Amino acid sequence: MDYEYENGCFRNIFRSFVCVTLSLLLGLQVYAYFWGPSQDALEGDFSDIRYVVMQLTQGLTEVNRKHERLHGEMERISSALPVVAAAADRARDALQPSLRRNGRNTLDIQDYDRQMVDYALESAGARILDTGDTMDHVIYESPVGWVLHNLVGMLCSECLGARAIIRPESLPGECWAFKGSRGEVTIRLLGIVRITGISVEHISPHIAPTREISSAPRLLQIEGLEFRKDPFPHDFGSFEYDKDGKPIQYFQVLYPSPKGHSIVRLRVLSNWGHPVYTCVYRIRVHGDLATRISVTEEPDLRIENE
Template sequence: MDYQNEHENCCFYHVFRTFVCVVLSLLLGLQVYTYFVGPQDALEGDFTDIKYMVIQLTKGLTEVNRKHETLKREMERISESLPAVAAAAGRAKDALEPSRRGVRHPLDLHDYDRQMADYALETAGARIVDTGETLEHIVYDSPVSWVLHMISSALCRDCPGASSIIRPGTLPGECWAFRGSRGEATIRLLGTVHVHGVSLEHIPPHISPTREISSAPRSFQLEGLEFRGDPYGHDFGIFEYNKDGKPVQYFEVLHPSSKGFSLVRLKIYTNWGHSVYTCVYRVRIHGELVSDQSRPTSLPMKDDGLRIENE
């Protein structure tokens, strides 16, 4: 049986090979006949068309290569500019961060005073007018200095050291130190101001003599007052200073007011753990100064001046 199958396969192979040879011979003969007997003009025309097509294809490939090189150079240029674009996007994001209401954000110390006006600056006309029941923390050199301080405290509620919080300069020790963790200071601004934000400043730990700032304020509140000692001031919000953040930290008011204030009260409620005293280095008040045209007509200028003098 196997021998019969093998014989059949061999016959089929010979038949197929013969068929292929015959077909190839016929095709070859046809080509030879066409070359020697057929019209030469038609043959030359075919070669001319082929040559034209080859030339067009060559031009197309050259144009494709040129565009590829141009695209490659553009991609390389874009790749080189991506780091600069990412850096610019980062700077834009940092610049937009302060616009988020109620969010604390750190600002560079040197750029801060050039970017935002401070309406609580003593050199511009602001001053401390009251510190309530706050007691200054003073290391007395002698009993006489202690007696003099007690007399001055009884005669004037304005702690002399509190003025340091509205003065430029925040070297170690240039602060208002008061006993415990609770204190307050009323600031007369340089004019009537629509208050938009407040900033608090403290020295960083690396320049502190003790290498820590547990005496820094933590929780504090800002109020707008109609008059000195106003018990129902407008609450701008309660904020928290982060001792691990930047030295200058800005806080946008949580409860804005449509009216302006010439007096604001800063209340410190807690510090970062110091059991003896709290240090406040500098306070800045930011906003927009109210123009003279926006003053109420029912309050004459002279009455306002008298009210200031009576305070």
């Protein structure tokens, strides 16, 4: 009896052990089936996150290094700016047209008319009075054109092409062209001016159709008149326009006058070799305005207010 009892107990214990073991194995299988892949995926996600964080950290470190280098470069540039500015000032001073020859300064500044007052500007009130015996150079296309031009010249001396020299246009061909190498023009200024200098403008050979400017005036003389037929004008001096210089050339008067003049006469004494005609593009008169003239008693000298 005892043996059968012990044998039955052993069988029950063994059966229980097998059941428990099988239950544990089944549970492990179920756990591995349901939880194992999720853990692997989670580990993979963590690995990806760690990789991304590592890459971001490396990128931020590189950006920080570049920022430090850029900051250093900016500091070096800032320390060098005063030296560069000083060098630029010295270069600008060296390039300034300071060459003087017979009282002439060569100037070619953008917006020149906005930096120096021109008292011979037609739009401000100046006008051409006459051109003496100077004859315009005109290419006539027909005998009728020649007759009309000479008729207009006899009836209206101030209507000649000399008005081009007191107007702002200075394109090729927009000039006063007269025959030969000598000519003169009398200009009524916009007021009584204490003249200190004049500017003569001609086009550059780079924009001339023939690539040369032998028709440019060479030797010029400026006179100040008390009245239109003044037999004793004041001689401000003679000046030479350099055809190889700047298009706009400033000439300081050689013999200043203590009093102002309202009329000036420009005499062209020679040109740079053209055998047929001479071209004058622009004449500017500079100085200090003493009195603004509005009306004179002589009808031919009348200048209206602006």
